[in-house]
Amino acid sequence: MKISQADGNVCTIIASNTQKQKTEDSSDSKIIYLKGTDCIIKSQASLSAFTSYRVGGSAEWYVAPRNLEALQASIEYAKEHELPVTILGGGSNLLVSDRGLPGLVISTRHLRHSYFDPQTGQLTVAAGESIPTLAWEAAKLGWEGLEWAVGIPGTVGGAVVMNAGAHNSCIADMLVSAQVLSPDGTLETLTRAQIGYSYRSSSLQSNQSSTECGCQPIVTQATFQLQPGTDPALVLAATKQHKQHRLTTQPYNFPSCGSVFRNPTPYTAGWLIEQTGLKGYQIGGAQVALLHANFIVNRGGAKASDIFSLIHHIQQQVKERWSICLQPEVKMIGEFQAAG
Numbered sequence: 214m215k216i217s218q219a220d221g222n223v224c225t226i227i228a229s230n231t232q233k234q235k236t237e238d239s240s241d242s243k244i245i246y247l248k249g250t251d252c253i254i255k256s257q258a259s260l261s262a263f264t265s266y267r268v269g270g271s272a273e274w275y276v277a278p279r280n281l282e283a284l285q286a287s288i289e290y291a292k293e294h295e296l297p298v299t300i301l302g303g304g305s306n307l308l309v310s311d312r313g314l315p316g317l318v319i320s321t322r323h324l325r326h327s328y329f330d331p332q333t334g335q336l337t338v339a340a341g342e343s344i345p346t347l348a349w350e351a352a353k354l355g356w357e358g359l360e361w362a363v364g365i366p367g368t369v370g371g372a373v374v375m376n377a378g379a380h381n382s383c384i385a386d387m388l389v390s391a392q393v394l395s396p397d398g399t400l401e402t403l404t405r406a407q408i409g410y411s412y413r414s415s416s417l418q419s420n421q422s423s424t425e426c427g428c429q430p431i432v433t434q435a436t437f438q439l440q441p442g443t444d445p446a447l448v449l450a451a452t453k454q455h456k457q458h459r460l461t462t463q464p465y466n467f468p469s470c471g472s473v474f475r476n477p478t479p480y481t482a483g484w485l486i487e488q489t490g491l492k493g494y495q496i497g498g499a500q501v502a503l504l505h506a507n508f509i510v511n512r513g514g515a516k517a518s519d520i521f522s523l524i525h526h527i528q529q530q531v532k533e534r535w536s537i538c539l540q541p542e543v544k545m546i547g548e549f550q551a552a553g
């Protein structure tokens with residue numbers, strides 16, 4: 214991002230009676246420093262680099278707070294300016310519109326800390342920590358419980374909200390509690406039972422990612438119950454096996470969001486899509502993966518609209534052939550134009 218220093222266009226705006234923010238303008242971007250924090254809010258920040266599909270337009274405003282205070286200040290800023298808020302974790306389950314997102318996108322990727330408590334076997338981690346990194350760290354310590362999670366390239370927050378899972382395990386199996394920042398600004402600790410989990414679903418998932426003037430509950434931290442005390446070599450071996458299985462059954466060589474659709478019991482989406490003859494089917498740069506039909510991969514230069522159109526094409530074809538409506542697991546956010 215270019216910031217024009219030459220025109221010296223630095224101004225101060227009053228966001229509330231008590232808080233001042235400084236802004237620097239340039240022709241194509243603007244930066245706002247939130248007073249009392251090390252937080253910078255940028256305008257027109259491209260989101261494609263922050264999503265695993267590598268597509269999508271820009272956030273009207275973007276911030277990546279490094280601590281709870283900065284997160285709260287960001288939310289206050291959004292409220293004061295009546296900006297809708299979208300929460301971005303690792304962006305590995307998101308399809309962001311080519312037109313970008315209005316309002317403030319809050320990335321949790323800089324909310325970092327982790328503590329493995331050997332007394333309790335509990336792992337307490339901030340929302341922005343990487344799930345696969347934690348899985349490898351736990352394995353190296355000889356702690357069992359997260360072997361299945363390698364290869365899921367998301368954050369703790371995203372995994373808690375999505376109830377990420379693989380190989381017959383999921384986050385709900387090991388979550389003790391999650392710390393959540395509510396839209397009214399209060400912090401509360403929710404137990405697994407309070408979160409209400411089911412397959413790839415939780416009560417923390419909002420219907421819309423961008424909510425009007427305010428935001429969805431934000432997971433700031435989670436505690437998982439693991440089992441310490443195993444020979445690290447054994448846990449590492451199991452973890453490597455899971456990763457290897459993924460590499461042979463799922464396409465990791467092109468950008469994707471993992472499974473596009475939830476599995477409709479008693480079928481699997483991949484099987485249904487393959488049996489419908491759609492493997493390899495392509496719209497623009499978006500393709501039904503050859504290795505796994507429930508993955509759509511960006512073969513290069515795909516637009517979000519290509520992926521969106523392909524999702525709809527798959528749904529239509531599978532409905533026609535099997536009378537089954539595939540439900541997307543991927544969260545589509547921003548404006549999309551349904552095909553006629």
Ligand SMILES: Cc1cc2nc3c(=O)[nH]c(=O)nc-3n(C[C@H](O)[C@H](O)[C@H](O)COP(=O)(O)OP(=O)(O)OC[C@H]3O[C@@H](n4cnc5c(N)ncnc54)[C@H](O)[C@@H]3O)c2cc1C
Nearest residue numbers: 302303304305306367368370371372377378431432470471
């Ligand atoms: C190659 C590949 C393999 C994958 N394999 C699997 C798999 O095996 N199993 C599986 O379950 N998933 C898998 N996924 C999908 C994805 O990684 C998971 O859904 C993951 O949990 C998403 O986490 P994230 O941090 O990237 O969330 P994002 O994609 O950033 O966000 C997902 C949703 O959660 C919300 N959100 C994110 N963080 C927070 C927070 N802190 N507070 C509140 N809301 C939040 C967002 O607003 C959004 O609605 C895969 C993806 C890829 C690319």
Ligand SMILES: NC(=O)C1=CN([C@@H]2O[C@H](COP(=O)(O)OP(=O)(O)OC[C@H]3O[C@@H](n4cnc5c(N)ncnc54)[C@H](OP(=O)(O)O)[C@@H]3O)[C@@H](O)[C@H]2O)C=CC1
Nearest residue numbers: 265266343345346349364365366464465466467468469470
């Ligand atoms: N198709 C897609 O759209 C995308 C796929 N991916 C894939 O998702 C997976 C997860 O990605 P990513 O989040 O980068 O996590 P990785 O699993 O690649 O790495 C996470 C951490 O774990 C460590 N680690 C990795 N392998 C081992 C090992 N064998 N032994 C010990 N430590 C290890 C890494 O250390 P070190 O840094 O030392 O290697 C790193 O710190 C990867 O397979 C990646 O290729 C990721 C993003 C998008």
Ligand SMILES: C=C(O[C@H]1[C@H](O)[C@@H](CO)O[C@H](OP(=O)(O)OP(=O)(O)OC[C@H]2O[C@@H](n3ccc(=O)[nH]c3=O)[C@H](O)[C@@H]2O)[C@@H]1NC(C)=O)C(=O)O
Nearest residue numbers: 379380381462471472474475476481483484487504505506
């Ligand atoms: C990747 C994700 O999660 C994955 C998770 O990694 C894996 C491993 O546990 O199991 C689920 O996939 P999946 O049900 O497709 O698992 P797989 O073992 O690959 O396939 C299931 C069955 O479908 C068949 N299959 C799969 C792909 C395909 O193109 N054709 C096909 O016929 C397989 O032969 C197998 O009999 C999760 N997907 C869902 C929607 O539940 C994700 O959620 O993003």
